[in-house]
Amino acid sequence: MSEHLAQPDLRRPGDHPGTGADDVTVNRSGRSIAWQQWRRLLRHREVFLLGVLLPLLVFIFFVGYPIVYTIILSFSRWDGFSNIVTYVGLDNYRRLIADQDFWTALSNTVKWTVSSLVFTNVLAFLLAAILRSGYVYVAPLIRLCFFLPVTMSLVAIGLMFSFILTPAFGAVSIVAQVFGVSEPDLLGNPGLVLWTLIGVFGWSYIGIPLLLFDAGLTQIPEELYEAARLEGASGFQQMMLVTLPMLRPIFMVVTVLGVLEALRAFDLVLVMTRGGPGHASDTLGYFMWIQSFDERRFGYGAAISVVMLALSSVFALIYIRRAGRDALGGGG
Amino acid sequence: MTRWAAAVDRGMRRRIRIGRVAATAAMALLALAFAYPAFLTVITSLKSQEAVLDDPLGLPRQILTEAYATTWQVLVFGRLLLNSSLYAAAGAGIALLLAIYPAYAFSRFRFLGARTIFILLLTTQMLPQETALIPLYDTLTRLGLLNTRAGLILIHAAWGMPLQILLLTGFLTNQPRELEDSARIDGATDRQTLRYIVLPLALPAMAVGFLLNFVGIWKEFIFAITFLNSEALYPLTTGILKFTNSQFFTSFTLPAAAVVISQLPLILLFLVTYRWLTRGIYAGAVK
Numbered sequence: 001m002s003e004h005l006a007q008p009d010l011r012r013p014g015d016h017p018g019t020g021a022d023d024v025t026v027n028r029s030g031r032s033i034a035w036q037q038w039r040r041l042l043r044h045r046e047v048f049l050l051g052v053l054l055p056l057l058v059f060i061f062f063v064g065y066p067i068v069y070t071i072i073l074s075f076s077r078w079d080g081f082s083n084i085v086t087y088v089g090l091d092n093y094r095r096l097i098a099d100q101d102f103w104t105a106l107s108n109t110v111k112w113t114v115s116s117l118v119f120t121n122v123l124a125f126l127l128a129a130i131l132r133s134g135y136v137y138v139a140p141l142i143r144l145c146f147f148l149p150v151t152m153s154l155v156a157i158g159l160m161f162s163f164i165l166t167p168a169f170g171a172v173s174i175v176a177q178v179f180g181v182s183e184p185d186l187l188g189n190p191g192l193v194l195w196t197l198i199g200v201f202g203w204s205y206i207g208i209p210l211l212l213f214d215a216g217l218t219q220i221p222e223e224l225y226e227a228a229r230l231e232g233a234s235g236f237q238q239m240m241l242v243t244l245p246m247l248r249p250i251f252m253v254v255t256v257l258g259v260l261e262a263l264r265a266f267d268l269v270l271v272m273t274r275g276g277p278g279h280a281s282d283t284l285g286y287f288m289w290i291q292s293f294d295e296r297r298f299g300y301g302a303a304i305s306v307v308m309l310a311l312s313s314v315f316a317l318i319y320i321r322r323a324g325r326d327a328l329g330g331g332g
Numbered sequence: 333m334t335r336w337a338a339a340v341d342r343g344m345r346r347r348i349r350i351g352r353v354a355a356t357a358a359m360a361l362l363a364l365a366f367a368y369p370a371f372l373t374v375i376t377s378l379k380s381q382e383a384v385l386d387d388p389l390g391l392p393r394q395i396l397t398e399a400y401a402t403t404w405q406v407l408v409f410g411r412l413l414l415n416s417s418l419y420a421a422a423g424a425g426i427a428l429l430l431a432i433y434p435a436y437a438f439s440r441f442r443f444l445g446a447r448t449i450f451i452l453l454l455t456t457q458m459l460p461q462e463t464a465l466i467p468l469y470d471t472l473t474r475l476g477l478l479n480t481r482a483g484l485i486l487i488h489a490a491w492g493m494p495l496q497i498l499l500l501t502g503f504l505t506n507q508p509r510e511l512e513d514s515a516r517i518d519g520a521t522d523r524q525t526l527r528y529i530v531l532p533l534a535l536p537a538m539a540v541g542f543l544l545n546f547v548g549i550w551k552e553f554i555f556a557i558t559f560l561n562s563e564a565l566y567p568l569t570t571g572i573l574k575f576t577n578s579q580f581f582t583s584f585t586l587p588a589a590a591v592v593i594s595q596l597p598l599i600l601l602f603l604v605t606y607r608w609l610t611r612g613i614y615a616g617a618v619k
Contacts, residue, residue, distance in 0.1 A: 037442055037443040037444065038444060040441070040443075041437070041443045044441070044522050046433070046521075046522050046523060047433060047436060047437050047522050048437070050434075051433035051435075051438075051441075052434070052437050054430065054433070055431075055434045055449075055453055055493060056449060056453075058490050058493060059453050059490075059494075061471075061490070062464075062468070062486075062487060062491065063456045063459075063464060063490070064452075066463075066465075066466075066468050066471070067459065067463055069467035070466055070467055073466060073467070135351060135352050136355050136356045137352060137356040139359075142359050142363045145363040145364075145366060146366060148367065148599065149370075151547060151551075151595070151598045151599055151602040152551070152599070153552075153594070153598075154551065155553050155568075155570075156568075156569075156590075156591045156594055156595050158576070159573075159575060159576050159587050159590065159591055160373050161369065162576060162581075162587075163376075163584050163588065164369055164373070168581065169384070169581070169584055170388040171372065171388045171389060208613065208617075211610050211614065212614060212617055215610075215614045216618070250618065260458055264460035266553075270557075271576050272576075284462075285460065289462065289554070293469075298466050301466060305460075305462055305465070308462055308463055309459065309460070309463045312458065312459055312460055315458075316458035316459065320451055
């Protein structure tokens with residue numbers, strides 16, 4: 001599902017090397033051990049070709065090269081049809097800085113990302129904690145309710161909310177009457193539209209952090225709470241002193257996952273508003289797509305992609321560094 | 333226990349029970365409000381357009397399936413369903429096949445650079461698809477695969493492979509290997525070991541990976557809208573877009589019906605495989 005950033009579980013791939021004959025035991029310098037390990041891998045030719053070389057080639061062809069090429073393209077002009085790619089230096093970036101629409105899209109993406117943290121790190125956590133507290137009778141069923149949108153495509157979710165929120169449908173005005181306020185134009189008002197989209201995004205996404213927190217909560221040993229209670233800790237103190245510290249890794253994962261998901265926001269914008277009214281709900285993903293595939297300014301679109309790449313790399317790096325720390329000692 | 337203590341105990345228990353009922357009620361209310369838009373969509377799809385305009389939130393007085401029949405026809409729904417199933421099954425299937433040997437290599441062999449390669453592969457999932465979109469578009473054009481089923485499946489498979497490698501590697505790393513060792517001592521090749529010993533035991537993990545990838549491709553939008561432009565090839569996601577092209581809906585029942593039938597297959601699949609799916613998401617994100 002869109003989804004998932006994963007943290008490598010490279011739990012010491014070498015802890016259980018294959019059979020005796022090929023095993024490398026520590027008896028020479030580190031370098032020669034590495035050499036022997038590689039020779040062993042190369043002897044298992046099929047494993048080397050299909051298990052290491054092939055996935056690398058697939059990665060390079062479909063992910064690595066495209067990203068590098070995007071960076072190169074961001075210094076060029078290209079209409080997407082012809083073979084003429086003109087090098088234009090920093091022109092695209094200069095135009096980007098001068099482009100009011102880019103700044104709107106960037107600030108919208110930042111707002112989207114930051115406020116989605118409210119859904120992922122606050123609401124989802126509270127829901128998970130309450131549902132796991134043992135005070136709610138049909139918790140699994142309720143959890144299922146919140147998780148259901150995760151299986152829906154964002155296109156369908158966008159379509160659903162766009163007709164529900166359209167003034168002509170009438171649902172919004174009925175709800176507004178109940179609360180005694182005038183009817184807000186949730187998709188037509190430039191000041192509101194982005195927040196509407198962010199709300200829909202939260203609706204669609206909250207199931208994932210909820211699930212992760214829930215799984216994390218079940219793994220906290222009960223003894224910790226017992227010990228805290230013996231020391232006279234109140235429920236609130238138990239939450240602050242046991243639950244939150246124990247869930248730190250989950251908060252990290254949830255934050256990075258949520259941020260990366262929010263940074264690429266595209267589907268809902270295209271389906272629900274097409275960036276409108278005006279450019280009020282443009283996001284970087286949508287702006288990039290329109291510039292490239294609608295306006296056919298591929299160099300300019302590539303420059304926007306590079307900005308997205310830079311933003312997500314920051315968060316991806318946090319993740320990778322943690323992965324590196326968790327993964328094995330030697331071996332690579 | 334004295335009578336007095338028992339009375340206090342009973343009081344406490346009652347109070348706890350009241351607390352539970354209150355908490356349950358509050359959460360249930362919240363969940364209902366949360367699920368309400370989906371419910372509203374279902375009831376809207378079963379009404380007539382006049383009934384919707386008359387009373388948008390009311391239950392249908394009579395159940396009409398007209399919107400479904402029209403939606404099915406207008407969108408050529410059978411084709412959308414078939415395309416989506418094909419892309420998801422083929423994409424996730426190829427990705428799974430591609431993931432078997434890497435998972436075996438990463439869980440059974442130790443070599444310099446293993447972690448680097450592994451993490452490199454996983455960056456696929458961390459980067460927005462937007463950043464690779466233009467070159468992929470160019471590549472597909474050059475290969476003559478733009479606007480073809482094969483092209484889209486290829487890209488889905490390549491982008492799905494890392495998640496499946498991750499899940500399968502995680503599973504294999506925790507598997508006991510006595511059987512494999514003895515098979516190898518008996519002279520089994522890597523392929524035989526994989527085929528007869530490793531994979532049969534890894535079937536549940538492979539199913540989780542496939543399922544997660546399948547759902548992901550089924551929901552995927554940006555690749556489909558960028559690389560396909562003939563309606564005959566559209567999957568559900570780009571197919572139902574037809575109903576959003578105007579910001580002002582002429583009908584509410586049609587989009588509602590489109591949402592319901594396009595999501596129903598996956599929601600059913602999800603209800604059947606809830607446990608596996610959630611376990612897979614957790615393993616993919618945290619483990």
